[in-house]
Amino acid sequence: MQVNTFPLVTKEEAKEKIRELIEKFESQKEYFKTLEYNETQTRKDFIDPFFRALGWDIDNKKGKLESYRDVKLEDKIRVSGRTKSPDYAFNVNGKRTFFVEAKKPAVPIKEQPEPAIQVRNYAWNASLLISVVTDFEEFAIYDCTRKPRKHDRAITKRLKYIHYTQYLQEFDFLWDTFAFENVEKGSITAYGQKYADLKNAEPVDKAFLKSLEDWRTYLATNIAQLNKNLEEYELNFAVQQTIDRIVFLKVCEDRMLEKEGSLIAQIKKGNYYQNLYQYFVLADQKYNSGLFDLKKDTVTANLHIDNKVIKSIIEELYGEDENGITFNFNIIPVEILGYAYEQFLGKVIYLTSANSAKIEEKPEVRKAGGVYYTPQYIVDYIVKETLGEVIAGKTPQEISAIKVLDPACGSGSFLLGAYQYLLDYHLSYYQAHPSPLGKAKGGTDTLTPDGKLTTAEKKRILLNNIFGVDIDAQAVEVTKLSLLLKALEGETEASIHASLKLFNERVLPSIDDNIQCGNSLIGTDFYNSGLFLTPKEERKINVFDWKIAFKEVFRQGGFDVVMGNPPYRTLQLGKKQESEKEYLLNYYKTKFPYSFSYKVNLFALFMERMVFLLKSKQSYASFIVPSTFHNSFYFKSLRKFLLEKGSFSSIYDIRFKVFNQAEIGGNSIFVYHLDKYNSKIQLKIAENRDEFKIPKITTITTEDILQNEHFNINFFTKDLRFEEKFKRLSFVKLGEIAKIYQGIITGNNQKFLAEKRVSSDWQPILRGRDINRYSISYSNIYVYYKPEELWSNANEKMFRVPEKIISRQTSDKLVATLDTNSYFSLDSTHVIHLKNDIFSLKYLLGIFNSKLLNFIYQSKVNEGGRVFAQVKVVNLKVLPIRLIDFNNPTEKQAHDEIVKFVGMLLELNKRLHKATLPSDIRQLQARIQAAERQIDQLIYQLYELSPEEIKLIDPEYE
Known part of the structure; x- marks a missing residue:
C-alpha cells in the first residue's frame, strides 16, 4: 500500500490558515448563511480546512488502516428521521477522542437545541467526555458525560462557545485543546476532566446495565409466574437468551443490517413473544450465530410472557419514553457493552419456595466485593505483549495455526482485544501484500472492493484463533454475543445479502466449540472416586476436560x-x-503453607494450570493478578514451580488502582513462557496511570529469584547491608514469639455492622482507620457478634485479653497501638499477642512502630504509596525483633527506657485527642515527636547500627 507523506503543521502556520478561512467567510457571509448553501459545502469549504489547519489528516494521506485513520468521515444517513452516525470522529491510535457534528451556517447553533442534543447523544453512547457542534461560524463544545434529555436547551451542558470572529483571540485555546499533536498527548482528556461534570456523570455502560437489570427483573418475575414447570437454571437460561437475542437484533438494526423498526413491529398485535420467537427463527437462517440455535434450545420455544413485559423492553430500546433519547448501538463499542454485561453477570435468579423469582448477587461475587471489569488499556497491553509477539512477522497462513485462550473469559474482554488485534494485523498484511486475485491461499476472498476484510475472512480468523472457557454459562453466552457483534462490525446490508445469495452462506459462524462452559481448574477425573452429586451440585462444579473439549x-x-x-x-x-x-x-502440585489447609486463592491455581495449557517454548502466557504474587510467603512454592517450568520475560508492578471498585493492594502483570533459558526479566513499575505507557524499568535474572530464600521478586532498591549484622545478634522473627491474627471477617458488613448499639449482642469494634500510632480513634461502630454467623476470625479469645497490640491491615506502613479495653476489630486490622512474657508488650510496640522496622518492612514489601496497600500476616511474621538479655544491664536499661517512652506516647496521644487549644496541640505534638525520636535512638543502639546505616534509614539523623 502506498503511504503518502502528511506535512506537519506549526502553530504559526495553523493560525495563518484559520485567519484566511475567517476572511473567506467574512467576504461572502450573507451567501454562506442562506438556505441554498448546504452542509456538504460547509464541510468542504470550511470545516475540513479548519481541522486540517490544526494538523488533522482529514483525507487519510498517511494511508492508515480504516479503523486507525485520524478522522473518520460519515455520510449523513437518516433513518426514520434520525441520523445514525456523527459527521466526524477524531481518533488517536484507533481510539475515539471527540466527535464533531457539522451544520450549515444557516442553522443557529447557539440557540437551536437539536444539534447539541444530537452530538451529546452520539458522544454519550461512545463514552466520550466532550464533543463539538460547528458550522464554522459558531463552535460549541459540550460536556457529554450525561445522557441528554429531549427537552434540553442548546446551552445545557455547553462548556464553551466561540464565534468565528473570536477564533484568533481564542487561538491558543483551540490549538492547545484541539490540535492533533496535543490531542495525541491527552489534551481532550485533560480538558474534559477539568471542565466536565464528572461528579454527576452518567456513563452509558451504567445506564445500559440498569436497563439490563430492569429487563431481567421484568422477565424473571413474569416468566416464573407464568411458567411454573421451569427449573431455576432453565429460568436463568430463558431470561438471558431472550435479552441477548433482543439486544443482538437491535444492534443489527442500528447498524442497518436489519430493517428499521423490525423489533418494534413485533409488538403491534397478537402474542408479542411468539412474534419475537418467529423473528428469532428468521435470524437463525440469516446469522447462524449459535445465539439463535433453536434446535439445541429446548426451553424458550413455548415460553409464556405477558405482552406488557415485552412491550416495555422494546419501547425502552427505541427511546419511546419520557426522554426520547436512548442507546445508539451503531456507536456504542462492543467493549462498552461488555463493561455492563460483566456487572450484569454478577447476579443470578433464584426461585423461592413460592416459585417466584428473586434476583441476588452471586455468593462468590458478594465475598469478592463485586465484579471487576478489566480496563481496556490493560487488555491492550497484555494482548500486545503476548499475541503481538507470537504473530509478529508471520503470514496469515502461519497465523491460522495460532490458538489464543482465555481460561476465565467472563464477558470476553481479552478475547475481544485479541480478535481485534488479529483483524487489524490481517488487514494491514493484505493491504501491504495484495494478491492478484484478492484471495488468500485456498481461494477465500480476503478484502472487499473498498479495502475491508471480507465476512468470510473475519469468520475464518474467529474460528481458527479465538478460544475461551468460563464456569458461568451466562458469561459464555455473553462472550459469544460480544465476539459475534465484533465480527459484524463493518458489515452492511449488501455484504450480508451477498453472503446469503451469492455464496449460500449464513453471515456468522457458530462458535459453540470455541467458547465453552466449564471449570478450568477441575477435570472429569474429579469423579474417579465414584462420588455422587446432585444435578445442582454437578452444575456448580461443572467439570471440564480440556483435551476432549479442544x-x-x-x-x-x-x-x-x-x-x-x-x-x-x-x-x-x-x-x-x-x-x-x-x-x-x-x-495441584503447588502447596500453600499455613493457608492451603483451609483456603486457596483461585488466581494461583490458574497460574499453575496455564503451564499445562501452553504449547511450546514459543508460547506466551500473561495474566493480571494481585501483586501479592511477588513476595507473599503463601506463593513461594508457586514462584519456584513457575521458574522450574519456564521463565518470565517481564513482570509489571502496578502501584495505582486498576479496578475502581476493588480494594486490592496492587496488581501485577506477568509475561511468561516455557523457555527456561531466558534468564533476564524486565521489571516494570508504574506509580500512577500516566506512567503506565512509560514505566520505570529495571532488570533481574531468574537466578536472582531462585537464590533468595523465598523466591521473592524484588522490585525495591533500598540497601539492606545491615541485615547481615542482625544475623550475628540475638534476634528472632516476630512470628516465632507472637501470634498474629487478622480481625473479624463478617462476610456482609451491611448486615453485621451498625452505627448504634441495637442490643447486647452488638459489641464495639475497631476498623483499620481507627488505629493510629500509639492511639485509638473509636468511631462508634458496633458488630453483631454471633460467631456462628460471621464469616471467620470471630474467636472471642483473640480479643478478650488484658492487653494486645492492634495494627492496621490496610496500610503501606506499620501502624499500631496498645489496646487495654478488649475491643473487637475487623479484618482491616491485625491482632498481636506475645506467646510468652519474654519482654513487655510495650517494648514490642515501640519496635513495631519504629523507623527501623518500617524501613525493613517497606524494603521487603513493595506497598509504599499504594492507595489500597495491605499489610499481610506473612510479611509481619518475618520482621526481626531484638531479644533482650535481662542479665545485661545495658540491654535491660534500653528495654525499660523504650517501655517508659511508649507509655508516655500512649498517654500523650490520649491528651492530644482531647486538646482544643492550638498552643496545647503544638506542645503535645512536639513532646510526641521527641519521645518517638528517643525510641528510634534506643532501637538503633540495640540493633547496633552505624551512623551510615542510620542515615540510610533516617536521612534527618544527626
Whole structure:
C-alpha cells in the first residue's frame, strides 16, 4: 500500500490558515448563511480546512488502516428521521477522542437545541467526555458525560462557545485543546476532566446495565409466574437468551443490517413473544450465530410472557419514553457493552419456595466485593505483549495455526482485544501484500472492493484463533454475543445479502466449540472416586476436560497464547466442599503453607494450570493478578514451580488502582513462557496511570529469584547491608514469639455492622482507620457478634485479653497501638499477642512502630504509596525483633527506657485527642515527636547500627 507523506503543521502556520478561512467567510457571509448553501459545502469549504489547519489528516494521506485513520468521515444517513452516525470522529491510535457534528451556517447553533442534543447523544453512547457542534461560524463544545434529555436547551451542558470572529483571540485555546499533536498527548482528556461534570456523570455502560437489570427483573418475575414447570437454571437460561437475542437484533438494526423498526413491529398485535420467537427463527437462517440455535434450545420455544413485559423492553430500546433519547448501538463499542454485561453477570435468579423469582448477587461475587471489569488499556497491553509477539512477522497462513485462550473469559474482554488485534494485523498484511486475485491461499476472498476484510475472512480468523472457557454459562453466552457483534462490525446490508445469495452462506459462524462452559481448574477425573452429586451440585462444579473439549488444539500440542484476568477469590473449603478440597490438594502440585489447609486463592491455581495449557517454548502466557504474587510467603512454592517450568520475560508492578471498585493492594502483570533459558526479566513499575505507557524499568535474572530464600521478586532498591549484622545478634522473627491474627471477617458488613448499639449482642469494634500510632480513634461502630454467623476470625479469645497490640491491615506502613479495653476489630486490622512474657508488650510496640522496622518492612514489601496497600500476616511474621538479655544491664536499661517512652506516647496521644487549644496541640505534638525520636535512638543502639546505616534509614539523623 502506498503511504503518502502528511506535512506537519506549526502553530504559526495553523493560525495563518484559520485567519484566511475567517476572511473567506467574512467576504461572502450573507451567501454562506442562506438556505441554498448546504452542509456538504460547509464541510468542504470550511470545516475540513479548519481541522486540517490544526494538523488533522482529514483525507487519510498517511494511508492508515480504516479503523486507525485520524478522522473518520460519515455520510449523513437518516433513518426514520434520525441520523445514525456523527459527521466526524477524531481518533488517536484507533481510539475515539471527540466527535464533531457539522451544520450549515444557516442553522443557529447557539440557540437551536437539536444539534447539541444530537452530538451529546452520539458522544454519550461512545463514552466520550466532550464533543463539538460547528458550522464554522459558531463552535460549541459540550460536556457529554450525561445522557441528554429531549427537552434540553442548546446551552445545557455547553462548556464553551466561540464565534468565528473570536477564533484568533481564542487561538491558543483551540490549538492547545484541539490540535492533533496535543490531542495525541491527552489534551481532550485533560480538558474534559477539568471542565466536565464528572461528579454527576452518567456513563452509558451504567445506564445500559440498569436497563439490563430492569429487563431481567421484568422477565424473571413474569416468566416464573407464568411458567411454573421451569427449573431455576432453565429460568436463568430463558431470561438471558431472550435479552441477548433482543439486544443482538437491535444492534443489527442500528447498524442497518436489519430493517428499521423490525423489533418494534413485533409488538403491534397478537402474542408479542411468539412474534419475537418467529423473528428469532428468521435470524437463525440469516446469522447462524449459535445465539439463535433453536434446535439445541429446548426451553424458550413455548415460553409464556405477558405482552406488557415485552412491550416495555422494546419501547425502552427505541427511546419511546419520557426522554426520547436512548442507546445508539451503531456507536456504542462492543467493549462498552461488555463493561455492563460483566456487572450484569454478577447476579443470578433464584426461585423461592413460592416459585417466584428473586434476583441476588452471586455468593462468590458478594465475598469478592463485586465484579471487576478489566480496563481496556490493560487488555491492550497484555494482548500486545503476548499475541503481538507470537504473530509478529508471520503470514496469515502461519497465523491460522495460532490458538489464543482465555481460561476465565467472563464477558470476553481479552478475547475481544485479541480478535481485534488479529483483524487489524490481517488487514494491514493484505493491504501491504495484495494478491492478484484478492484471495488468500485456498481461494477465500480476503478484502472487499473498498479495502475491508471480507465476512468470510473475519469468520475464518474467529474460528481458527479465538478460544475461551468460563464456569458461568451466562458469561459464555455473553462472550459469544460480544465476539459475534465484533465480527459484524463493518458489515452492511449488501455484504450480508451477498453472503446469503451469492455464496449460500449464513453471515456468522457458530462458535459453540470455541467458547465453552466449564471449570478450568477441575477435570472429569474429579469423579474417579465414584462420588455422587446432585444435578445442582454437578452444575456448580461443572467439570471440564480440556483435551476432549479442544481436541484439535491439543493434537497440535496446546495453546500458543494464554491470557486473562483470573478470579482472585479466596475459596473457603468447609465441610460442604471436602470433595473439591481433596481434588485441589491432590491435583495441584503447588502447596500453600499455613493457608492451603483451609483456603486457596483461585488466581494461583490458574497460574499453575496455564503451564499445562501452553504449547511450546514459543508460547506466551500473561495474566493480571494481585501483586501479592511477588513476595507473599503463601506463593513461594508457586514462584519456584513457575521458574522450574519456564521463565518470565517481564513482570509489571502496578502501584495505582486498576479496578475502581476493588480494594486490592496492587496488581501485577506477568509475561511468561516455557523457555527456561531466558534468564533476564524486565521489571516494570508504574506509580500512577500516566506512567503506565512509560514505566520505570529495571532488570533481574531468574537466578536472582531462585537464590533468595523465598523466591521473592524484588522490585525495591533500598540497601539492606545491615541485615547481615542482625544475623550475628540475638534476634528472632516476630512470628516465632507472637501470634498474629487478622480481625473479624463478617462476610456482609451491611448486615453485621451498625452505627448504634441495637442490643447486647452488638459489641464495639475497631476498623483499620481507627488505629493510629500509639492511639485509638473509636468511631462508634458496633458488630453483631454471633460467631456462628460471621464469616471467620470471630474467636472471642483473640480479643478478650488484658492487653494486645492492634495494627492496621490496610496500610503501606506499620501502624499500631496498645489496646487495654478488649475491643473487637475487623479484618482491616491485625491482632498481636506475645506467646510468652519474654519482654513487655510495650517494648514490642515501640519496635513495631519504629523507623527501623518500617524501613525493613517497606524494603521487603513493595506497598509504599499504594492507595489500597495491605499489610499481610506473612510479611509481619518475618520482621526481626531484638531479644533482650535481662542479665545485661545495658540491654535491660534500653528495654525499660523504650517501655517508659511508649507509655508516655500512649498517654500523650490520649491528651492530644482531647486538646482544643492550638498552643496545647503544638506542645503535645512536639513532646510526641521527641519521645518517638528517643525510641528510634534506643532501637538503633540495640540493633547496633552505624551512623551510615542510620542515615540510610533516617536521612534527618544527626
